[in-house]
Amino acid sequence: MQYFTDTEKHIDLKEVNRAIETAFADHGRGEVQMPPKLYVTLPEGDFRTMPAYLPSLSLAGVKVVNVHPGNPSRGLPTVMALTVILDIATGVPVAILNATKLTDMRTGAAGAVAAKYLSPKKEVVLGLIGTGRQAEAQYQAISHELDIREIKCWSRNSLNAEKFARAITVHDVRSVSVEKACDCDLLVTTTPSRAPIVRSEWVQEGTHINAIGADAPGKQELDPLLLKRGIVFVDDMAQAVHSGEINVPISQGIFSPQEIAGTLGEVVIGMKQRKSQDQITIFDSTGLAIQDLAIAAIAMRNRRSIDLPFP
Amino acid sequence: MQYFTDTEKHIDLKEVNRAIETAFADHGRGEVQMPPKLYVTLPEGDFRTMPAYLPSLSLAGVKVVNVHPGNPSRGLPTVMALTVILDIATGVPVAILNATKLTDMRTGAAGAVAAKYLSPKKEVVLGLIGTGRQAEAQYQAISHELDIREIKCWSRNSLNAEKFARAITVHDVRSVSVEKACDCDLLVTTTPSRAPIVRSEWVQEGTHINAIGADAPGKQELDPLLLKRGIVFVDDMAQAVHSGEINVPISQGIFSPQEIAGTLGEVVIGMKQRKSQDQITIFDSTGLAIQDLAIAAIAMRNRRSIDLPFP
Numbered sequence: 001m002q003y004f005t006d007t008e009k010h011i012d013l014k015e016v017n018r019a020i021e022t023a024f025a026d027h028g029r030g031e032v033q034m035p036p037k038l039y040v041t042l043p044e045g046d047f048r049t050m051p052a053y054l055p056s057l058s059l060a061g062v063k064v065v066n067v068h069p070g071n072p073s074r075g076l077p078t079v080m081a082l083t084v085i086l087d088i089a090t091g092v093p094v095a096i097l098n099a100t101k102l103t104d105m106r107t108g109a110a111g112a113v114a115a116k117y118l119s120p121k122k123e124v125v126l127g128l129i130g131t132g133r134q135a136e137a138q139y140q141a142i143s144h145e146l147d148i149r150e151i152k153c154w155s156r157n158s159l160n161a162e163k164f165a166r167a168i169t170v171h172d173v174r175s176v177s178v179e180k181a182c183d184c185d186l187l188v189t190t191t192p193s194r195a196p197i198v199r200s201e202w203v204q205e206g207t208h209i210n211a212i213g214a215d216a217p218g219k220q221e222l223d224p225l226l227l228k229r230g231i232v233f234v235d236d237m238a239q240a241v242h243s244g245e246i247n248v249p250i251s252q253g254i255f256s257p258q259e260i261a262g263t264l265g266e267v268v269i270g271m272k273q274r275k276s277q278d279q280i281t282i283f284d285s286t287g288l289a290i291q292d293l294a295i296a297a298i299a300m301r302n303r304r305s306i307d308l309p310f311p
Numbered sequence: 312m313q314y315f316t317d318t319e320k321h322i323d324l325k326e327v328n329r330a331i332e333t334a335f336a337d338h339g340r341g342e343v344q345m346p347p348k349l350y351v352t353l354p355e356g357d358f359r360t361m362p363a364y365l366p367s368l369s370l371a372g373v374k375v376v377n378v379h380p381g382n383p384s385r386g387l388p389t390v391m392a393l394t395v396i397l398d399i400a401t402g403v404p405v406a407i408l409n410a411t412k413l414t415d416m417r418t419g420a421a422g423a424v425a426a427k428y429l430s431p432k433k434e435v436v437l438g439l440i441g442t443g444r445q446a447e448a449q450y451q452a453i454s455h456e457l458d459i460r461e462i463k464c465w466s467r468n469s470l471n472a473e474k475f476a477r478a479i480t481v482h483d484v485r486s487v488s489v490e491k492a493c494d495c496d497l498l499v500t501t502t503p504s505r506a507p508i509v510r511s512e513w514v515q516e517g518t519h520i521n522a523i524g525a526d527a528p529g530k531q532e533l534d535p536l537l538l539k540r541g542i543v544f545v546d547d548m549a550q551a552v553h554s555g556e557i558n559v560p561i562s563q564g565i566f567s568p569q570e571i572a573g574t575l576g577e578v579v580i581g582m583k584q585r586k587s588q589d590q591i592t593i594f595d596s597t598g599l600a601i602q603d604l605a606i607a608a609i610a611m612r613n614r615r616s617i618d619l620p621f622p
Binding site for chain 1: 314316344345346349350351352353354355356357358360362363364371373375377378379382385387388391393395397399400401402403404407409411617619620621622
């Protein structure tokens with residue numbers, strides 16, 4: 001059994017985007033096994049357990065990932081993850097990966113794949129609501145799929161937004177008001193909000209939105225009116241209904257699972273698409289275990305590992 | 312993060328029995344978090360993901376365990392397991408344990424706890440149906456709770472039964488017919504059978520049965536008549552209905568979840584018990600994630616570990 005520690009080193013983000021795209025295509029064709037993730041609540045956070053089997057890569061495994069919002073004050077990341085990989089022929093654990101940064105990357109890659117297929121423009125003004133680790137990951141991954149003309153970013157904490165803006169040197173980026181950030185072609189929300197931040201009237205026709213932040217019951221970032229104005233694609237039906245951007249509007253009776261236009265996998269394999277250039281499209285991402293397997297396959301290749309005795 | 316490899320060394324089985332008993336008591340009082348285990352099917356087996364949080368031990372974690380019946384022909388155990396332990400305050404993974412032998416032990420301990428509370432006799436003739444690793448674990452754990460006067464064992468493969476009998480030196484043990492093995496005070500079934508092996512007419516009044524083998528949909532070892540004649544306690548309602556000894560009779564409409572007398576946890580805290588000395592009692596074990604946490608707590612104490620970089 002190998003333990004992989006520096007899993008994010010020298011990873012080619014374009015290769016990650018392609019691997020995630022392929023995993024979503026497998027999902028769209030119903031060729032994966034992936035029970036909805038399990039949540040366990042802890043006193044100051046929670047952890048999620050995400051098993052899956054991805055036959056196209058002959059990979060099976062489980063990611064264990066926590067969310068502890070108070071961690072930064074203790075010098076630890078809010079989200080940390082381990083992935084255990086099993087040999088599909090014998091079930092023996094063959095690898096354990098530090099998957100903290102891989103989790104950021106594979107979520108960014110899902111956003112990039114959604115933007116590739118659902119953004120009507122290939123040259124975009126990118127609006128970022130939230131400027132943390134996941135905003136960075138979305139930006140990096142998307143930059144391999146679309147031409148970013150300009151970035152407008154907003155954070156509840158304007159110092160964070162300015163710091164984020166200063167760190168990006170290869171694109172024109174400004175820290176702006178939330179309303180101005182929403183006036184863009186491709187809007188990416190990555191906050192832990194439990195109340196809508198993005199108002200429908202701020203969003204122009206034809207915008208594609210990656211709604212990334214909501215990943216647990218009670219979380220939401222978008223005005224539910226946007227879900228009605230636009231069409232909603234999800235990464236996985238069961239997970240999105242339970243814990244995605246649509247979970248609060250569904251629990252309030254404002255949105256119904258029947259209104260979901262399809263999954264990203266169905267979009268990737270060409271079964272579903274946006275209907276017109278003017279339509280607003282929303283990708284509701286909760287994060288899939290098959291994304292973790294797909295990026296693990298890349299991270300395990302030619303990387304330094306520590307040999308552990310097993311069984 | 313520590314990796315614990317020789318987790319079974321120098322473990323005091325009596326201490327394990329007490330830890331498992333306490334975990335069941337917590338379960339009986341509803342003081343644990345434990346979603347039903349998730350199953351993922353692989354081409355030649357399956358794997359199960361078992362998360363839990365046990366507040367009384369301040370322990371949270373996940374066990375990943377496979378079942379690959381063809382493994383022995385490749386020189387590997389059928390069942391192998393890893394447990395990941397998280398710090399409950401921050402969610403950071405603090406330990407990974409080789410849990411293969413711990414899985415045997417904690418299942419044996421659940422059987423010992425069930426026998427302690429449900430066997431009307433404290434000095435017993437022990438009948439074993441199946442003579443593999445789990446039969447050995449049940450025998451070892453039970454020997455710390457009850458006086459074993461005699462052991463009668465049976466296996467589909469009589470060579471295995473004879474080998475098992477020869478290996479035990481401290482008790483009187485014989486390899487016998489399946490019918491004779493069932494004529495005992497405490498009957499333990501540990502086979503992977505998908506059809507009843509133990510006929511009701513072979514079992515005398517007042518017998519306690521540990522039904523251990525059935526742990527996945529489609530598996531069963533007992534004549535469903537026994538479930539009707541006796542009373543059934545389960546380790547966990549949801550898991551037993553899905554994958555325990557009662558799963559096939561329930562799917563056939565022969566047994567109903569309403570007929571379950573209670574959980575082992577409820578027995579341990581005194582809420583439920585056998586009604587008379589003559590009653591047949593059955594403990595339907597599927598294996599709980601809280602058992603894995605309880606034994607991990609013991610296994611991590613003062614044992615050699617390998618330090619791994621994380622995060």
